[in-house]
Amino acid sequence: MAYEMPVYFIKGQNPETFEPGKLFRLVIGDTGIEAPTKETVANVRKAWQNEPGLMEGYFDEIEKITRNGKIAIESGNAEQVGELMDENHELLNSIGVGHKILEELVEIAREKGALGAKLTGGGGGGNMVALAEDKETQKKICEAITEAGYSAYQTSFGEQV
Template sequence: MAYGEGFGKVILFGEHFVVSGNHAIVCGINSKTTAIVEAIEGENYELVDKRPETPGYKQEKFEQQKESLQYIFKAMQINPKETPIRITLTGDLLAASGVGASAASCAAIARALNEHFKKGLNNDQINEVAFQGELGYHGKPSGIDNTAATFGGLLWYQRGNPPTFEKMKSAGPVEIVMGNTGVVGDTKKLVLGVQERKEKEPAKYNPLFEEAEQIALKAKEAFANGNIEELGTLMNRNHELLQEIGVSHPKLEELIAIARENGAIGAKMTGGGGGGYMIALTPGAALQEKVAKAMQEKGFTTVQTTVG
């Protein structure tokens, strides 16, 4: 029996813009997905998905998950018809939009397969396999989710061939609240939609992408200096840009309003959008608790964690 883990993630700055080569800031979170691989009698593979989920998420992603596994098997040169296996997914990361659930599962599966089949892959190679797995979910993944899922920590990321990333300097961890809309977003559709609109309307979209890059650069500096107020301001503006490119959702807007009304320094959607999660910058345990409670009172589920 072989095990593997993948971190959940939160994109703090630059989602969607990162697909076109912008920088983004991403942070692994404490919640993880675990994969267990074991040999079985049979003719192929079995997948047992025991992850907690936003209702409907696993059903919605079922076909994409099957496609993803084929990419992973191909990348690792594994033929489960010759060596049948059972893959079991567990862990405390909610299978939901916006937390890197698909990437966490890809990294976890890659690590467990690596151990089971004794492939000897290092972390960079695991990251590449996880990226291949993400093709099944995203169509045009930026690579940011699988990188965070593989390495964790606070990362400064840019897409490329190969992608580049570095561990970021931070003045220290800061509390955030992640609010779950309960809506499953279609990341593949949202990403491709933005890219299509950008090609059709460059005069509108190019300045938004340029501003998003400046926001990411300023946020990197603010993290290093511990300038929380500046981070909040940048977060709010980043969300406005995401609204303008058409990837928000009424439930995201509701959660962001609740966060700001209850004292959050900044708030924005995170990840693919169209539902999924938002994040609120809530320095200090008392503010974090207050904002989370306000969201819960409106019927939303939350995750309280730190970044940086």
């Protein structure tokens, strides 16, 4: 996010902001664990060196999800965005950047009605993000994460509808 707008970024290209088609409500859940980005990147690199075909397949799927996510956000299709978040989360786990507490927070969000939820950043700790259909669901997700002993924050982007 930059200037309250989503940013579309592909390695080797200039980042671009784009306009969401509606208001999107998010909950950010914090594991309280500092994400070991350097270590996580090294582990992914090692996995890629050991199984380049498998890892390239994962990377291609993640890139496809990212492109489709941008289109879904631009068109205001929150349900599709949520589905893509869930798919992306599973792929990120497959490449080895998940963490048991991130998984716990994602499951809490889904149980409380999130349209989708995923780890964010480098993984291995850090934060997750969940998409809520409405303000009430957003509040329920945030409260459930807090009740589980973690920090949670509500935010949104896009136009008020």
